[in-house]
Amino acid sequence: MSGLRELYQEVIFDHNRHPRNFGKLEGANRYAVGHNPLCGDRLTLYLKVENDLIKDARFEGMGCAISTASASLMTERLKGMTVADAEDLFGRFHDLLTNAATDDDTAALGKLTVLLGVREYPARVKCATLAWHTLHAALANQEQSVTTE
Amino acid sequence: MSSQKAQITPGPAPALDAARLRADFPILHQQVHGKPLVYLDNAATTQKPRQVIEALDHYYNTDNANIHRGVHTLSQRATDAYEGAREKVRRFINAADLCEIIFVRGATEGINLVAQSYGRPRFKAGDEILISAMEHHSNIVPWQMLCEQTGALLKVAPINDAGELVLDEFHKLLSPRTKLVAVVHISNALGTINPVREIIAAAHGVGAVVLLDGAQAVAHAAVDVRALNCDFYVFSSHKLYGPTGVGVLYGKRELLEAMPPYQGGGDMIRMVSFKKTEYNSLPYKFEAGTPHIAGGIGLGAAIDYVTAVGLEAIAAYEDDLLGYATEQALTVPGLRLIGTARAKAAILSFVLERIHPHDIGTIVDHEGVAIRTGHHCAMPVMDFFNVPATARASLALYNTRDDVDRFIAALHKVNEVFA
Ligand SMILES: Cc1ncc(COP(=O)(O)O)c(C=O)c1O
Numbered sequence: 001m002s003g004l005r006e007l008y009q010e011v012i013f014d015h016n017r018h019p020r021n022f023g024k025l026e027g028a029n030r031y032a033v034g035h036n037p038l039c040g041d042r043l044t045l046y047l048k049v050e051n052d053l054i055k056d057a058r059f060e061g062m063g064c065a066i067s068t069a070s071a072s073l074m075t076e077r078l079k080g081m082t083v084a085d086a087e088d089l090f091g092r093f094h095d096l097l098t099n100a101a102t103d104d105d106t107a108a109l110g111k112l113t114v115l116l117g118v119r120e121y122p123a124r125v126k127c128a129t130l131a132w133h134t135l136h137a138a139l140a141n142q143e144q145s146v147t148t149e
Numbered sequence: 150m151s152s153q154k155a156q157i158t159p160g161p162a163p164a165l166d167a168a169r170l171r172a173d174f175p176i177l178h179q180q181v182h183g184k185p186l187v188y189l190d191n192a193a194t195t196q197k198p199r200q201v202i203e204a205l206d207h208y209y210n211t212d213n214a215n216i217h218r219g220v221h222t223l224s225q226r227a228t229d230a231y232e233g234a235r236e237k238v239r240r241f242i243n244a245a246d247l248c249e250i251i252f253v254r255g256a257t258e259g260i261n262l263v264a265q266s267y268g269r270p271r272f273k274a275g276d277e278i279l280i281s282a283m284e285h286h287s288n289i290v291p292w293q294m295l296c297e298q299t300g301a302l303l304k305v306a307p308i309n310d311a312g313e314l315v316l317d318e319f320h321k322l323l324s325p326r327t328k329l330v331a332v333v334h335i336s337n338a339l340g341t342i343n344p345v346r347e348i349i350a351a352a353h354g355v356g357a358v359v360l361l362d363g364a365q366a367v368a369h370a371a372v373d374v375r376a377l378n379c380d381f382y383v384f385s386s387h388k389l390y391g392p393t394g395v396g397v398l399y400g401k402r403e404l405l406e407a408m409p410p411y412q413g414g415g416d417m418i419r420m421v422s423f424k425k426t427e428y429n430s431l432p433y434k435f436e437a438g439t440p441h442i443a444g445g446i447g448l449g450a451a452i453d454y455v456t457a458v459g460l461e462a463i464a465a466y467e468d469d470l471l472g473y474a475t476e477q478a479l480t481v482p483g484l485r486l487i488g489t490a491r492a493k494a495a496i497l498s499f500v501l502e503r504i505h506p507h508d509i510g511t512i513v514d515h516e517g518v519a520i521r522t523g524h525h526c527a528m529p530v531m532d533f534f535n536v537p538a539t540a541r542a543s544l545a546l547y548n549t550r551d552d553v554d555r556f557i558a559a560l561h562k563v564n565e566v567f568a
């Protein structure tokens with residue numbers, strides 16, 4: 001049960017029950033749809049980027065507790081970040097979850113460290129990284145703008 | 150061949166003593182997360198009894214050689230064992246002739262073979278292929294590919310809220326344009342047992358041939374391809390307590406005779422020159438290259454095993470267990486069954502209110518209970534029930550009421566963790 005508590009920390013339950021920044025973002029100018037072919041989960045991420053600064057971020061979709069909490073925590077964190085910093089954070093987060101990075105890098109993650117419990121659950125790593133891959137795609141895909149109607 | 154192969158733990162017939170049969174499955178006797186394993190992912194793949202493992206072991210230890218091409222003793226033994234397995238398959242599904250049993254990699258390859266070898270040379274624009282809305286991706290995608298190649302049209306017969314085929318609609322979709330009907334015998338996502346006799350009779354009425362996907366059926370019900378009068382039947386060994394990597398395509402002889410080979414290579418030829426190649430006779434025409442010899446032999450051992458236990462006994466036992474599991478599952482707060490067909494086998498697909506199947510899967514795994522979560526390779530079924538995924542417990546002959554109780558307790562735990 002101890003491993004389970006590591007995975008399902010209170011913060012994760014909280015963000016799963018009450019996801020922050022949930023719903024479509026009016027005025028978004030970047031978006032991407034993330035898809036986990038393993039489970040069929042789908043997540044849409046909306047960003048409003050001005051002068052290389054992420055002004056706002058919201059998401060929609062149905063997923064497990066881990067993927068929902070990850071998306072919720074990510075959108076919270078993104079607001080006010082530069083595009084370059086967001087990309088950098090994606091890289092760090094991804095490396096940490098896939099064990100490509102050492103533990104001392106966790107400091108930069110702040111609140112996101114609650115998601116590190118998935119490292120003990122290889123089958124669930126993709127749940128935690130889905131939102132982040134979607135972010136990466138949204139940042140790369142400038143021309144994929146959402147209609148605000 | 151191997152004398153151990155035929156030895157089955159004897160049980161009182163016709164009733165099935167699952168507790169006793171469990172002893173035949175070494176893998177079941179282990180702990181997962183410190184708890185005795187409860188394996189309920191049998192629709193994905195079943196565990197293997199020691200009789201099957203020993204048959205593989207015996208083959209590699211004493212008989213290994215290539216088949217159909219050696220005069221030496223080992224090659225003869227390997228050939229006898231492999232061809233002996235073909236005869237076991239024939240008897241198992243009551244096919245008329247050995248040449249109607251084609252060894253393939255699995256149900257998936259069997260369906261692709263029929264699509265490419267039966268459908269591709271015959272079908273043209275305007276022809277129709279009819280499937281159901283509860284098919285596994287392996288009984289959808291090969292037909293979509295064939296439609297792209299030939300201009301034929303894929304039609305889909307709908308299901309109702311219980312996950313049953315809507316027969317009225319099925320009949321309406323049949324017409325002289327229908328050239329082939331491909332339906333699942335027992336659905337892996339819902340557990341629905343399809344009324345295959347009625348389906349086959351109706352399809353034959355408009356001149357269509359019928360392929361049945363028996364991947365989930367052969368381990369849970371006696372299958373008689375002649376009584377069914379289906380034209381093609383496919384299944385995989387690994388869902389029938391046999392090894393992975395091998396399966397069976399049954400086809401009526403006259404249909405198989407008229408079909409061109411699926412792949413070219415060794416074993417499928419009678420005579421090769423650079424001017425002309427003469428194909429081998431059935432079933433070898435469809436078996437290019439060195440097959441999974443050990444796998445075929447292992448499948449034969451698996452068939453010996455389930456035959457000794459008795460398919461009727463298995464079906465009756467699992468039916469009772471499914472009834473118990475269903476009744477118990479409905480006591481779990483927030484649980485909704487996906488698939489409530491009147492005719493159902495061995496599968497309990499469900500969702501829990503506000504808890505994603507992935508979270509269910511991880512938490513019950515911590516309780517030592519293995520279930521499947523996801524779309525079960527049936528995304529259209531998930532769309533129909535408007536869920537991203539389901540959790541699925543699927544039963545086998547070695548599962549017991551005790552397993553069900555552990556599973557239900559694990560589901561209560563899930564609710565507790567998410568409370
Ligand atoms: C109904 C059904 N059809 C086909 C298949 C495909 O079987 P295989 O992957 O062994 O080829 C499966 C396996 O999940 C199945 O459940």
